[in-house]
Amino acid sequence: MAYSVGGESPSTSNTFNSTRSWEYDVFLSFAGKDTRLNFTDHLYHAFIKGGIKCFKDDVDLPKGEDIEYLFQAIEESFCAVLVISQNYAKSIWCLEELQKILEFQNALGRKVFPIFHNVNPADVRDQRESVGKALAELEQKFKGDITKVKEWRKALSDIGSLSGWDARNKPEAELVKVIVGNISTYISATVPYCYVDNLVGIESRVCDVEKILESELDNKRVVVGIWGMGGVGKTTLARIVYQKISCNFQVHCFIANVRDTLQKEGLVSMQEKLLSGIVSNKISDRYQGEGMIRKYLKYKKVLLVLDDVDNKCQLDNLAENPNWFGEGSRILITTRDSSLLAFQEQRMYAMKTMNKNESRQLFLKKAFKDDCHDEDYLDLSNSFVEYTGGLPLALKVLGSYLHKRKRAEWREALDILKQFPDSNIAQVLKISYDGLNAEEKTIFLDIACFFNGWLRKEVTQILKSCHLHPTIGIKVLIEKALLVETKCCTLEMHDLIEKLGRDIVHQESPEVVGKRSRLWNFKDIKEVLENNKGYQTIQAIAIQDNYENQDGIKVHPEAFLKMSSIRLLLLKGMKIDSRLLLPRGFKLPGTLKVVHWPSFPFEALPLETALNELVHVKMHDSRIKQLWNLQPTKMKFIDLSYSKSIIETPDFLGVPHLEHLCLRSCIFLVKVHPSLGELKELVEVDLHGCLNLEILPWELKTNSLVKLDLGECGKVEALPKFDRGMEKLSYLDVSRTAITRLPESFESLTGLRHLSLSGCKICNLDKFSLKVMPLTKLYLSGCGLNDGSIPDGLGNLSSLIALDLSHNDFVNLPTSCFSSLSRLRFLSLGFCQKLESLPRLPPKLIRLNVSHCDSMEPSSDRQLCHLVALLDHEYRGQTEYVISNEEYEEYDDAPSMFKHIELELFP
Structure with missing residues (x-):
């Protein structure tokens, strides 16, 4: 709880707080004869140890200076602490200080905190006892200027009326601790907002981090990682949060720029800084330092900020485990590498770049300072803002550089930036690049130069083909905030990071391309x-x-x-x-x-x-x-889609490592060599739309095959025989082929999840038990199905999400046909023109198509209306979800991912 004076809240705004900066946090006024060597000395050092900058005359007053220097220090101090003791009223300097302090209190809203040391506050207010005697003596001394003594009397009366601390009969150590804590709370509750006034877009981010810190119980230890790319404002955010909440902790420490500090000063110096307010012992090595941290801070409520951490060893010897600290402790870590944030009680705050409005505001603030910006510069300003991509560092650097420069200079600067990034910005961004190993740098430069905005799957395939390891490499780049993966599964780099990568390549040989x-x-x-x-x-x-x-x-x-x-x-x-x-x-x-x-x-x-x-x-x-x-013995990926000159494929035995074969819409392809079925590493075969394809391998023995697409191959009359070891095959599309029978080996496909037989008149479909397959999507549109040819076990496909039975000849589907499909979300019965009624529908259905079901009974209309009301109530306002291109991927809890409920009723 913040200490308050005169009934005002510490958060009360005033002219001083909002418009002025100050040199000192506290001006300490005291009578040296009484307390300089005891109480005031302890209080002063407690202020310093607590991070409060305090003015004390015997420390900060240069020799030979007079009272005017003290008045200047009072004016430059955020608040004042007065130690009113037995001889305070005897000191003319103390009384002059008091008068000036109260003057600033009245004029500028300055806070005054009195401490009554071995004197009764009432005696100060009413000028009795030692205070009264001192003033009487001063009246005799200043007979010719009694007005001055009257002013001092009023000042003492005013200060005696304020709420403060009565130090009589109190343990001094405990009292000092309380006073410093309250002053720190007051300053911390007010100071950050002064910084916020000079920053853009920081307030909402501070609130976000505070909410994370406060979301747990006080007795929990919590680690919050502030993560993001270089120059995005992580340190600024952490420092303001630290200044605002540090007063609530017994021990608080901000270790800035851990990465550089470790290199320049070593780990031991950082350990000593963390322990500086607790012990004065020197630490001999990092192991002793780790032990001392665990020993002395185990029962302390600690706030520790570790800024710019880039290696786990930095954490291991400073804060390897939150349990090193007492209950309620909070650890803030700023980093570009999210992989370092793996604590049990860790929370992540991803630092985002500025939006356009914030970016424009910050840029103009730096480019024009307090001057009104010229409208003639607006178009150029927008170009610079766009160039920075919302990166605060870039906005500050460029805005400051362009300050007071002419419009022609702005244009030239913009032209230069389009070719080469600013060196100050690049230097900060390059820190993350320098921390990569050789292969990670290769992947980074490839993406920066070629693959920004590409699908992650495609980039991964290409980089693997270059004998790189992109699965872990891309993950590292994402963790280090050099790369992001979008919801659409594309990889994207910030424009300035892309420019950095391209500039690194340019600097390999600036003159010789x-x-x-x-x-x-x-x-x-x-x-x-x-x-x-x-x-x-x-x-x-x-x-x-x-x-x-x-x-x-x-x-x-x-x-x-x-x-x-x-x-x-x-x-x-x-x-x-x-x-x-x-x-x-x-x-x-x-x-x-x-x-x-x-x-x-x-x-x-x-x-x-x-x-x-x-x-x-x-x-x-x-x-x-x-x-x-x-x-080509190393060939793994072949995609010759839409190539019209291919009539048949060659023997595949010369490409034993082939994994992906895509000949989609090669409309003159007639024959696929039978050796394709012998490839042991084959994962995907896409022959969709090969309209003249007739000859396929007689048997497939490729146990690694996941996807086989023969859709729209209208001349294919038979499927290959499937080897018993092909349980990895999860995607099979033979829609609109000439296939009329499934091979007996079909039921060995026990891993099948996506099956499309649409447009095929399969005469033996009812001979197979589909329930042995983990199907999630089943397409049987236009298969000539009637009431007696529904596949066995259709109602037992517990994993089914999507089912298409449109364009079939059903009259009455079995009552329990769909009711047991507990995960079914999408059902199409459109154009089943003989269908007379709906069976009981699944409990979690969110999309139903019954359009052009001309024989449907009116009673089903009521059932649909009930379904519409039910679904609208249950799923209204859900977030939108885009299905991945991996069509054989399983979707758990799909209904909560969709925003729109689409029911197509009667035409």
Whole structure:
């Protein structure tokens, strides 16, 4: 509880608090003869130890200075503490100080805290006993200026009337502790808001962190991690929260810039700082320091802020376990690496960048200070704000740099920034990059230069094909706030971090483009490929944007011969067949691991050497006829979708490690070589839309297969035989094929979760028990099903989420057909024109289609109306959820994820 004087709350605003800063927190007024060497000395040192900056004349008053210097110190102090003792009224300096203190109290709302040391407050108020005698003596001394004594009398009367501390017969140590605690509470409750006045957007963030800290019981120990990218304001937020709440703790310590402090001063100095208010002993090594922390702070309520932590060892020797501290302790950690925050009672606060309004406000504040900003600068200001992407550090640095500069200088600065990031900003952001290992740096630079905004799944596939380890590498980048994954499963970098990565590559060779490791700028790529200026340092080339207005690139015949380290070639942003002019005899280097080349103009890959290194090929809409001439033994990923020249596939035994084969909509493909069924590492086969496909492997023995898509392959009449070990197959689509019977081996697919037989007149479907499969999605639209051909066990598919029975010939579905489907959310019976009534519906259904059910009985209309009311009541206002592209993924508790309830009733 904050100490209050005169009935005012510590949070009461005043002119001083809102418009002035101060040099000292406390001005200490006392009679040196009485208390300088005892009570006041203890109080002063307690203030200093508690982080309260205190003015004390024998410490802070320079020799030779007079009372005017004291008056200036009073004016520059946030509040005043007066130790009123037996001889206080005898000291003219004390009385002058008192008068000036009360003057500022009245004029500026300054707080005054009296301590009555061995005197009765009533004696001070009424000028009795020693106070009265002292004033009587002063009246004799100042007979010619009695007005001065009257002013002193009034001042003493006023101070004696204030609520304060009566120190008579009180243990001094305990009283000092109470006084310092109350003063600290008062200052802390007021000081942060003065800082907030000079900051933008901080108040809401402070409130958010305070709520997290206060969300637990007082006896709980809580760790809060403030996490985010460099320059986003983590330290500022932590410092304000610390200043605001530190008074509520027995021990509080803010260790700034742990990363740098550890390097410059060592771990022991930080341990000594944490213990400085408790023990004065020197610490010999970190192990002794750890033991002392656990010993002396075990029963103390501690507030500890560890700022800019980047390594777990820094935590291990300062706060490895919250149980090192007493009940109610709070630990705040600011970091760029979320993986460090793995405490049992840990809470995470993700520090976000500023929104547009906050960004504009901060930028203008720094660029124009207190001056009104010129409207002529508004468009340029918006450009700089957009450039910063809401990063506070960048807004401050750029705003301060542009202060008092002319409009022409603003324009030039903006042009420079578009090419090179500001060095002050880059230096802060680069700290996280420097903390990565060599492979993590490679992944970071690849994403910064090429893959910002791509799907995580696709980036992972490409980087794996380059023999990197992106699963853990991408996770590390996300933990270090260098990368984020969106709800749509894309990877995105802040614009300034992307610019940092690209600048790192640029600095590899500022003058010679061909000596950089990665090329993404069209102009640079054109220079290298046309003039044969590539070197062995080039690892990757990517043309990703649409360059229709650019001249084509006339590729030099030997353009790639010097690029002995190139692993990645992405040409996905332009009409390659017309914009990339390839000479006769053009060859690709044998070091390539990944090639993305839409509209590929050749019938086979023009490789310089054998395909020993090629792992990943994606060539949509290409002219390719032969997938390979030699055996590409390392090939894992082939995507030649929409390629119209492929008629049959080659023998796959030469690609034993193939995992993904996508020949989607290769409309002239007739035959898939039977060797495909022998591949042991095959995961996905996509032949959807191959309209002329007739011949498939007779048997599939690939036990690793997860997805098989034959949808829209209208000439496929039979499925391959499935090996008994194919329980990993979870996605099977044979919709709108010519298949009429399922092979007996079908029931061995015990891992099947997505099954689509829509448009197939399967005559033996009722022979199989689907209940042995963990199906979540079942599509039987247009299968000619009637009342007697419903698949066995349909009502027992407890994991089913989506069921499509539309366009069938049902008249009356069994009463209990759906009622046991406890997880069913989506049901379609649309265009079942013979259906007369609905059976009992599942309890958690949220989407129902019964459109064009022309024979439906009117009574079912009432059932639907009841269902609408029920669903509207139960699911109104739920948050929206976007289903992943992984269609065979299981969704638990799906109804709570959807916002809209769609029921299609009668037309």
